[in-house]
């Protein structure tokens with residue numbers, strides 16, 4: 180059994196889950212999402228160590244574009260499986276990629292159900308990720324629903340140790356409004372608490388067009404945690420720029436206030452009146468930073484290489 184695990188990804192033997200490492204990764208790599216970090220680490224830790232969990236852990240990530248929903252998901256996965264997103268037990272679905280055409284909905288339903296069962300049968304710790312949940316057709320939500328419920332087995336397979344993560348931009352306006360009001364009232368970001376958001380997110384997921392709208396996934400309380408991803412202010416976007424610059428070996432520019440300001444100026448911020456939060460989070464940071472570097476007449480390689488070419 181163990182010899183086999185040297186050559187194939189095994190479920191269980193190769194899991195590397197360690198919540199300390201997960202927390203450390205969030206602390207080092209994720210900026211401005213204190214609500215996410217606390218709630219995700221605790222919920223995963225307690226689900227992981229609960230030998231008698233009655234249902235899968237179901238997390239619903241909400242927030243604007245580029246606030247870190249996919250990045251956080253990847254960090255969770257990397258802390259669970261050695262091969263990360265390449266693990267056969269990590270199932271990643273993007274609504275518009277995997278289920279693009281309504282015409283084939285019956286095929287999608289069968290394939291999805293089959294994949295969920297196959298993965299959980301091979302590994303009780305399978306992870307299922309649904310990106311763009313707001314664009315997921317309601318028929319597919321209905322397929323997923325029984326797997327999230329309090330059943331010892333679904334189609335003969337135990338799903339109670341699995342994790343489901345739903346990602347969507349739903350509720351991002353409401354999250355931004357709460358964060359903005361908090362900021363305008365002179366309160367610091369770390370004073371924002373999960374309770375300020377959970378009900379709002381649940382209502383927006385339930386009432387807004389698309390995805391989880393009016394699903395019994397919500398009314399039956401099958402989603403364990405609604406996690407808000409806060410909009411990122413200039414302070415956090417600057418941290419993303421610095422990470423990118425350091426990866427590029429440009430530690431000098433990471434300390435250059437004027438350069439940093441130029442990159443920030445090339446990004447959009449909202450609301451119009453105060454321009455507090457980035458409209459694209461950290462998503463366009465790498466491209467904008469590279470553009471500013473190239474405007475300076477440097478190639479992305481070293482300055483020396485550039486001069487040599489001349």
Ligand SMILES: Nc1ncnc2c1ncn2[C@@H]1O[C@H](COP(=O)(O)OP(=O)(O)OP(=O)(O)O)[C@@H](O)[C@H]1O
Nearest residue numbers: 208209210243244245246247248249250419461462
């Ligand atoms: N809070 C954050 N802390 C550090 N880096 C971040 C953060 N948010 C985003 N990033 C950076 O921006 C990139 C894009 O973010 P990500 O894909 O996670 O956004 P998203 O919330 O999933 O967006 P979308 O809703 O458009 O899918 C990440 O790979 C990461 O490099």
